[in-house]
Amino acid sequence: MGIVAALQAHLPHWFGRLLRVYVGLTGALVLLAAATTSISGFGRLAYSLGEHGQLPRAFSRLHRRTLVAPASVFAASGIAIGLIVGTSFSSHEVTFLASLFSFGVLLAFTAAQLAVIKLRVTQPELRRPFRVPLGIRVRGATIPLPSVVGALATLAVFVAAMVTHIGARYGGPAWLLGGLVVYLLVRRSRGIGLFEHVTAAGDHELPEAEFSKILVPMKLGQIGKETVATAVKLAQERNAAVETLFVIRVPLDLPFDAPLADVEEEAAASIAEAQALGAENDVPVAGRIVRARSIGDAIVEAAAETGADLIVLGSSPRWRRQSRFFSPTVEYVLRMASTEVLIVAFPQGVLGETPT
Numbered sequence: 001m002g003i004v005a006a007l008q009a010h011l012p013h014w015f016g017r018l019l020r021v022y023v024g025l026t027g028a029l030v031l032l033a034a035a036t037t038s039i040s041g042f043g044r045l046a047y048s049l050g051e052h053g054q055l056p057r058a059f060s061r062l063h064r065r066t067l068v069a070p071a072s073v074f075a076a077s078g079i080a081i082g083l084i085v086g087t088s089f090s091s092h093e094v095t096f097l098a099s100l101f102s103f104g105v106l107l108a109f110t111a112a113q114l115a116v117i118k119l120r121v122t123q124p125e126l127r128r129p130f131r132v133p134l135g136i137r138v139r140g141a142t143i144p145l146p147s148v149v150g151a152l153a154t155l156a157v158f159v160a161a162m163v164t165h166i167g168a169r170y171g172g173p174a175w176l177l178g179g180l181v182v183y184l185l186v187r188r189s190r191g192i193g194l195f196e197h198v199t200a201a202g203d204h205e206l207p208e209a210e211f212s213k214i215l216v217p218m219k220l221g222q223i224g225k226e227t228v229a230t231a232v233k234l235a236q237e238r239n240a241a242v243e244t245l246f247v248i249r250v251p252l253d254l255p256f257d258a259p260l261a262d263v264e265e266e267a268a269a270s271i272a273e274a275q276a277l278g279a280e281n282d283v284p285v286a287g288r289i290v291r292a293r294s295i296g297d298a299i300v301e302a303a304a305e306t307g308a309d310l311i312v313l314g315s316s317p318r319w320r321r322q323s324r325f326f327s328p329t330v331e332y333v334l335r336m337a338s339t340e341v342l343i344v345a346f347p348q349g350v351l352g353e354t355p356t
Contacts, residue, residue: 001027038080043072053190053198054183099167100175106158107172113151117143211240215308215339217299218246218270227314228274230344234312235283243306244274244287247298256291264289296332303339311337315345 004023008016047069050060058071083100087093119126121141132144161168187194216231218224228244235242246267250256271287278285292298303311313330326334326343334341 035080039073039076040068042076043068046072046075051198053192053196054186056186056189095165096167096171099161099165100171102161102165103158103168103172104175106154106161109154110151110158113147113154116147117151120144211235211238211309213241213243213306213308214310214312215243215245215299215303215306216274216312217295217302218244218267218274219314224270224314225273227312227344228277230342231312232274232278232281232283232285234310234342235278236281240283240309242274242278242283242285243302243308244271244285245299245302246270246287246289247295248289248291249295250291250293252293256293294332296329296336299329299333300336300338303337308339311339311341313341313343315343 001020001023004016004019007019011019046055046059047062049055050057050069056071059069059075061071062069083097087096090096116132120135120143124141132146134145135142136145137143162172163169184194187196192198211234214231214235216228218228228242231242234240248260248263248267250258250260267289271289275285275287288302290298290302299311299313302308311333313333315326315330330343334343
């Protein structure tokens with residue numbers, strides 16, 4: 001905006017005002033994208049730290065809709081607000097914030113380069129899809145020369161920043177000290193040693209899920225048959241029951257109780273076919289037909305009413321050729337269902353008549 005203000009004296013009045021609006025709007029959008037990206041990155045890092053016992057457990061609990069821990073959003077926003085308010089009393093707040101940022105960035109870059117070098121020594125046979133070129137042999141290990149040069153260069157700039165910038169010299173160590181205090185408190189509250197390795201939940205072999213009732217929203221065509229067969233097979237392996245659900249979607253231009261005899265006959269035939277398949281495999285299969293304006297709402301409500309532990313949905317390949325991977329109905333069930341959902345995605349050669 002400062003550059004635009006300087007140029008306005010040499011530009012037509014209308015063009016100068018238009019340029020101010022353009023720069024202001026694009027600047028706001030860029031700042032919004034930067035803030036969103038920063039909170040997202042903070043959330044991913046905080047999730048990993050929470051999983052490995054370096055931050056409170058709240059940071060490792062993802063929200064079911066946003067897949068970001070609410071604690072991470074509040075913490076990132078609070079820290080950002082605190083930094084801005086705290087430095088607003090300084091006459092060089094921008095310089096202070098920039099030097100504090102350089103402290104963290106340079107320290108992270110140096111640590112990353114050193115980690116690459118250490119892994120080449122401790123785990124030389126580790127699979128590496130990309131390998132840093134220009135390696136040199138040192139005591140049987142291949143050390144990447146670019147990583148050595150990068151570590152020395154970023155370390156040198158880090159030392160220079162510490163010497164010449166007050167934010168890096170005082171703010172950076174204070175930030176590390178605060179992190180150390182949080183780390184000590186978390187370890188003490190969990191009863192874990194300071195240097196004890198904490199394994200994330202994802203690193204464990206999860207036990208096989210147990211289901212007592214499986215809900216299968218039915219659809220016509222080959223996809224519907226394969227989805228029911230999948231549910232019956234799962235129920236057979238886990239000694240569970242299957243509840244089939246055929247949702248008749250009533251268009252908005254028709255009354256809810258409008259006669260739809262043909263569709264009801266198809267629904268009854270599909271349920272009978274599913275029950276016959278269940279009988280062949282010694283799996284109890286119940287069926288129900290409901291009317292609804294929204295298929296997704298009907299599925300979610302039926303799952304809650306029947307106490308289903310799992311919903312099995314079929315996904316038509318036609319949606320993967322478009323802008324979305326799943327249909328609106330499948331996405332709705334994934335967001336709103338309170339139970340687990342299994343999506344059976346079929347290859348391009350399998351076509352369904354009415355994708356759900």
